[in-house]
Each structure stands twice: as structure tokens, then as C-alpha cells.
Amino acid sequence: MLFTFINSLTLGMAVFLVAAGLTLIFGIMRILNFAHGAFFMLGAYLTSTLIGDMPGSIWVLIGASMLSGLVVGVLGLVVQHFVLSKLEDVDEHFMLIATYAVMLLCVGAIKMTWGLEFHSVDPPPGLDLGVVIFGTFVPSFSLFIIGAGVAVFLVLDHVIHCSWSGKLAVAIARDGWMSNLMGVNGPLGVRMVVGASFALAGLAGGLLLPNQTLSPALGDTFLLMAFITIVIGGLGNIRGAFIAAIILAVIDGLNILFLPGFPGVLIYVGMVTCLLLWPNGILGESRL
Amino acid sequence: MSSSLAERDSRRKPALTRPGINNTLIALATLTLLAMPFLTNSGLLYLVGTTLVLGVYSVGWNLLFSWAGLASFGSGGLFAIGAYVSAAAIRAGYDQFFLLIVLAGAGAGALVAMLVGLVALRRTTGIFFAILTLSLSELLRHTLMHTRSLGSEDGLSNITRPVLSLGVVEIDLTSGPTYYWFICVSAAVILGLCWWLTHGPFGRRLLAVRHDIERAGFIGIDVHRSRLAALVISGAVAGCAGAIYAPWAQIVTPELSGMVRSTQPILFTLLGGLQSFWGPMIGAFVFMVIEYATRTLVGIQEIITGAILLAVILAFRAGIAGSWNALIDRLTERRADK
Amino acid sequence: MLDRRHFMLGTTAVLGTAAAPKFLRAQSEPIRIGLITTLSGPGQIYGQYIQDGCELAVDLINARGGVNGQPIELIVRDDRNSPDGALVAFRELAGDGVKLFAQGTFTANVLATLPLLEQNDVTMMVVGTSSLAITHQNYTRNMFRLGYSSPMCFGGYGHLMAERFPEISNWAMVRSDVQSLKDITDAFEAGMRAKAAADGREVNMQEPILVPYNGADFRNQISQVTNSGAEGLFNCLQGADAITYYKQARSFQMDKQFKLMCDSANELTVAKALGNKMLDSLWSWTGWYPQAAENNPTSDALLAAYIEKRDDPYPNWFVGVAHDCIATLAEAIGSTGSTAAADLIPAIEAQSFQGATGTVAFRTEDHSFAGDLTYIRFGKSESSETGWEVFESVQMAGVDFLEPATPGRELQ
Structure with a gap:
């Protein structure tokens, strides 16, 4: 029982790592970024190139993930400059198609660079086995993912709600025109948040790399679940996404305990129910 | 080819207007x-x-999107319902009543759309409605994949094309060209109905709701019922298109309810032109031409499709129909200035 | 009507710049074979193996001077992993006069084109698909399936395991939540039960544990499996799912908990991805394992050509099977001197030759492949450079396990 929920929480936090960047870019630009999964995958491939088959230690893994996050963040700025910023004054759905096109390009580029074969990267030494907590066996890497999810959430929450730059970003997101009048460099703020969103995708890719198999379909595994998470939590709401990820974990745990014959189905049912109960997400839609 | 033709036409006859040119193009x-x-x-x-x-299916989706202002990400589910109704009925041997089957497909699509609308429309809008419909169609796909009697993930195959019996005459639709013409006629009928609906009082009511939901309510429009009606109509069109599609492809699979099919109308509409009746049709054909022209370049399909899509979106930011109309307007204006 | 249409076709071909070279090419020498497979999206890796196998076969045949002096030309089309895509590709090539086809990977895409074969006078080789529908309810004379039906390759698998390891009587199974994989676990179970019953033993086969398809985390199901008390384990997951599953299972030390572990059909894909973190020992079925093929020059030549092309000494089994599909067509064209389906079908039914995968022959009644079955056991190895090695391989005659032929009807 406890074991089931720890495993489901691992899944939930893994999804949160992907969803964090997704909800951030929605908060500032009001777009569902279809390319997010592809850039997540790119982060994973970059990290694997940096560290080879096995990271020397947990710090190597984290460092390489951050570096990949940085690279993906810069690529995000490129996408923002050449694509997204050109579509600001037309119907918001054009951005949707644009991110879809960017996703295709990114997946295509990954296939050309790294090929189609499956690759696997191992957890760093010390994280490849398990520990016993309260008489329950828990894989160490699960704890690492849960820890990473919580850490990313705490940092983001602090930056958005307590720091100066986070407050500026919130101001731009809530009323870009007004904050421009107040002397805030709006476009720069938007660029920073978009870059951070992509960087988070890359970072998530690196951190989850030892947990998954590298293949050009990796992005699809997480994208839909990340969408569902940010919708349940309230779009653009980072706290909402975190709570939704935990709810998702509970639903998944219940699914495994009570409906083992239909794996993964309860998530959809749960999401439909959540939306009907809280039409704007649990914590409501938020502009960051 | 068509653009140069139109330009030549417009040069010769200065009185030619944009509707005139476009009608000629549609006729051609x-x-x-x-x-x-x-x-x-x-x-x-x-x-x-x-x-x-x-294209017809996307026009039905656009009726919901451009007129009622609702973006559904689950229209593939309605398409799949129509297709499965048609496939199952034909395989059960009712193919001589094919017209009724198509109507049944439309009815099934409309019914499901209405049920979804009754529950969802009052509570959700915008992106939330989009994701809700996406999840529902995913659920339908899962269900179809687990239903042995509907062929699981291999779907229903070997669907024969029907021989229509209309009382005294029998129309043989088994060959490719005849079924193709049947598609043309059905498309004309459905598009005609949609045109009539969108360009009449109903269409104007929907536009009023989309522009300002509160004011529309003040002037006595039942906002909820108008939206529901739009959803039902778009569901009927999707179901109908699915029912016609099944014997054409001769196979239906659960993937019809997947995300690819659901996002197709969005893609076509934005590519072809928002707020334009013919936009989705134009988008569908432009996309077809892109895919067909690049069919020999296997293995790098993602890059090609992505690059072309991006180029088109950035070049025609109002969609192809919008840019085309703007171009014609500019040409005719310049001539008027002279 | 026909004349006018031909006239129109000719006119458009001359007018249309893109169509012109193709129109002219129709009169020139090479034998054209259309290949329709999945070359975009998630299934692309299998499509690429098939394309590699077919291209290498064509290269090898053309290097020997072609078939009766005529070279072979392969025309490749992507089915975009949809029945629609397969239909467009098939109709385009068939309309262009192509009479020989190979098509592969996903069953639904193959089922879409099967009804069109006869009216287009086409001979088609189906590459690798294991679904029963193709040779049973959707059977058509113009199709030969060079692939392994589930009862044959997984029934044989169950039989082999029951024969070699009679001491293991409690089995657990894991599969993705996909119906086609249910056929595989069912066949494995049936084969195992039949052999055990023949030996007068009882086996306990537990209900398969289901995992989500293309899932992210399998730990819950892994712990369920390790707590099942079973001694033998049959894993029926595909591709990335299988690798993620074995990888996440490592912290549970799954391979220490089971006396015997069997993978369905991922063969060396698992070992190549996991490297020196490979499990201790794992069985798998494979369609082509060139290192075990003795006295088979076709297999050796294909392996050499593949290594030259992809620099990988362990090709996927699809490469061998795809090669043999082209080789089957070439063999039949060579003996009949014709590319018409009416001549080729009886020739392929009658012929038997050595392909890369072993003896290539088809059952006359339903055109099922009745070739050799190969099972390999591989695992972690300290001495090997790759970190793993293949310990043994077993070959069996597939025909012993082939299900009864019921062309046109569903197998009961």
C-alpha cells in the first residue's frame, strides 16, 4: 500500500518536473507548448551525450542536467525570437500550430543526430539499488526523483512569489501593457520566462534520464500527462501543478490497487471528474 | 496556376470584384x-x-470554432463514432440502406456531442473545454482498443463499398470513381447546409455570442443553447464524415479517435484561414499537396512537414484565405487608383 | 472509356513535369518492387530495419547481375503508421504499374491494403507481422506472410521452456495493455500447458500483469511480479517499454528472484541498450540470429553487408526477414521469368530455398510462413567487450507449431 503510493508519487513528481516548465510558459504567454515534450527529450539526449553510459556520481548527473537545461533554454530563446514573438498579434491558436511545427522539427533533428536506436543510461552509483523505510522497500532513484520534484517546486515557488524578478514576471503576465508603462522591460521579462520554461524542460530530461529509455518517442510518454497535470491544477499555476501531480499520483495508485486490468485509464476519468468539479482547475487559472 | 489565371482575369476586367474572383475559383x-x-x-x-x-469534417469543426468560439480537441472521437457505426452496419449486411447508415452516423455523432455538451458546456470553456474533449476522445480510443468485437487495435477491415438502393434505382458505389463522386455529392450537400446555417440568423447569433457573451445574453440570445446547437451540428458533421469515410478507406481503426485526427481540423483551419468558411478546405488541400509532394523523401518527414508548416504560418499569419483576400484587395485597389 | 482514360493519363503525364520521368521509366528495364513501411513517428525504428533489409537484399541481388539479367529497383514509401498512409502509397504505386510489393510492421496498415491486391494483380510479401487475421479471416491469395504467427513462435517458445525446464512449474507473465500482445501471452501459455500435460505435469500460469503501453514508470507492476512467488517469468513488452522495465527492475534485483526469465521478442535490443548492466540471463525469440546460422552463405553475406552499412554486428531480426521477402520474390521471378501474380503465386507456393533466416517456404493453404524458429539466451558477461554475450541458441522447426490453416475464416 505505502509502497504503491511511493511508486505512484515517483511518477507524479516525474510528471511535475515536465509540467513545471509547461505551466510557466502558459502563465506568461497563454500557449500550450506542444514542443515541450520534444525539448524535454532533447535535454535527455544532450545529458546522455555529456555523461555517457553511466554518470560518475549524483553530482555529475545533476551538473550535466543543468548544463543541458541551459542549452535547451538558449534554444528556447531562439524559438521565442524567430517564431513565437512573430505571432504575438495574431490569434493565439497560431502559436499552438507553431509549437506543433517546432516539435516536429525538434523530433526530426533528434532522429538525425542520435539515430533511432534505443539507449539506456544508468543511475549513478548509490542510486541504483534500494533502501528500506518503515519496513517498505523503496528504490533509491524513486527518492531522488521525488526529491528533485520537491526541490524544483520550492525553488520555483520562491522565485515567483518572493523574489524581485519573479514579481516582475508576474506583473508582466497579469498586465503587460501596464507594466510597460511602469518602466518594466516587458519583452525582456517574457524572454526570460520562456527561456526558463525551456530550460526546465531540458533539466527534467536530464534528471529523468536514468529512469527512462532514450528513444525518439520519449517526449510522447510525458507530454499528455503533463498537459493533464497543468489543466487539473489550473493553467499557469505552479502550486496548482504541484498539487495536481500529487493527485495524479494518488489516482494512479488507486488504479493499480483497484483496477489493475485497465492500467492508466483512471487518470483520464479522474481528470474529467476534476474538470467538472473545478472547471478552472483546483487552484484556478493564474497568470503565474 | 490558379492565381495567375485569376490575376489575368482581374487585369482584363477591371470591374471584377473579390467575391467574383473567389466564386470563379470555387467553381473551377x-x-x-x-x-x-x-x-x-x-x-x-x-x-x-x-x-x-x-475537409468537410474540418469545416464542421470550424463552425464550432470560428462561429461559436469553442475549440474542441476531441472531434476525432466523433469522427470515429460515425466511422464505426458505418463500418459495423455495413459488415452486418445493411449496406443497401447506406444513406440511412450515413444519417445514423451523423445522428450518433450529434447525440454524443449533445451529451458531452450538456455536461461540459456550462462548466468549462477555453483550454479546459479543449483538454476535456481531448481526454474523452482518448478514453474512447482506449475503449475501442479493448473491444474485441470491434477488432481491438486492428479495427474493422474488409468493409465493402455499398450498392445504394433507392426504391426503383440501384446505384453501384463499389468502384473507386463512383464512390468518389458520391463523396463529392455528399460533401456538396453537407457544405451547403453548413453554409446556409452559418450565413443565416443562427450564424449571426453564434457570432454575437463569440464576440461578447454578456451582451449577447442581454439582447435575448440563449447563449448556452446556441453553443450547444453549434456543438451538436459540428458533431453531426463529424459523424457523417466518419460514416462516409469508412467504406472509402475500407478499414477503421481506433486511431481515428486519436490525437492526430483530432488536431487535423485545427491544423487545416489555421493553415487555410480563420473566420473563413472555406479556410479548412483550403488548408486540407494545401496540407495534402505538401505531404504528397514530399512522399519520396522518407525518413525525414518530420523535418520537412515541420519546416513547411512553420514557413506557411509565418508567411501567412492570417491563414492562406486571409492573405489571398488581402492580396486581391490590394491588387483591385491599386487598379482603382490608376 | 478505357481508351479515353489512358489518353488522359498520357496527356497529364506529359504535361505534368513531375510525372514525366516516371512515365518514361515504366518502359525501361528494372523490376520494380514497392516497399511500404513505417518511416516516421514512433514505429520508425522497425521500418528502418525493414528498409535496410530490403535495400541490402536488392544490392546483393543486383551485385550478382540481377534476376535473369534485370536489375531490381526498390521504391520506398512511408505509411505514416496509418492505414490511410498505406492505402495512398499502395494505390499510387499500383496505379503506376508496380506489381510486386513488400509491406510491414503494423497489422492494421497491412489489413488496409490486403483487399486491393487481387484487383490490382499484385503479389505482396508481408514482412514480419505476427497477427493471425492476415492469414485467417483476412486471407487473400496474392499475399505471402513471411512472419511468425503467434501460435507458432510463442507456442513453440512455451513448448521449449516446458521441455528444457520441467522443474519450473509456477509462471508469472507481464504484458503491455495491448490486445495483440494478449495473443502472444495466450500462445505462450497454451504451448507451455500442452507440453507439460504431455509430460504428465501441472503448471501454474498466473494471470498476466498489465502495464500501460508507452508508460513512464513500471515499478508497481515490477514489485507485483517479484512478489508473485513465481519461479519463471515471461515478459511481453515492446521496445522502449521493455528496456525501461528491465532497467527499473534492477533495483528490485528481479533477475535474482526468478530462476528463469524469458523476453518475448526484443532479443538483443535489450542487451544493446543495457550494455554491462544487462540482466544475468534472459531468453528471447528471434527471427534471425546470424551468428547461430551455420553453413548459410546468404546469412553471412547479409550480415557482412549490414555491418558495412550500419557498423553494427548485431542486426535486428527484421533485417533478415525483410531480406528474405525480397529474396522470395527474386527467386520466383527467376524461375518463372514473369512478374504477373498468376505465375508468381504458384511458384512461391511450390518453392523452397535457403534465405538468411533459414529455409523459406510457405504453406500452400494459407500462405503462412513455416520457417525455422530461433531462441537465444544471453546475459551479462565480464569477459565480453560489450558487457554481455549470447550463451546459447536453439533452433526448432516452426511447422510443428503452426496453427491449423483456415484461410478466409477466423481461427477458433
């Missing part, structure tokens, strides 16, 4: 479509027929 396109079986081989004919069905 219709004639070309009807003559398709004489012009191409069966591969291209199949592609054009499929694109026509998908």
Missing part, C-alpha cells in the same frame, strides 16, 4: 474535383477523396 475547383477520376490514377484519387472528407 469544383469542376476540377469532379473531373478528378479522369485526370489521375487511383492513388491520387484516393488521396483527394480522403482530403475532401477530412
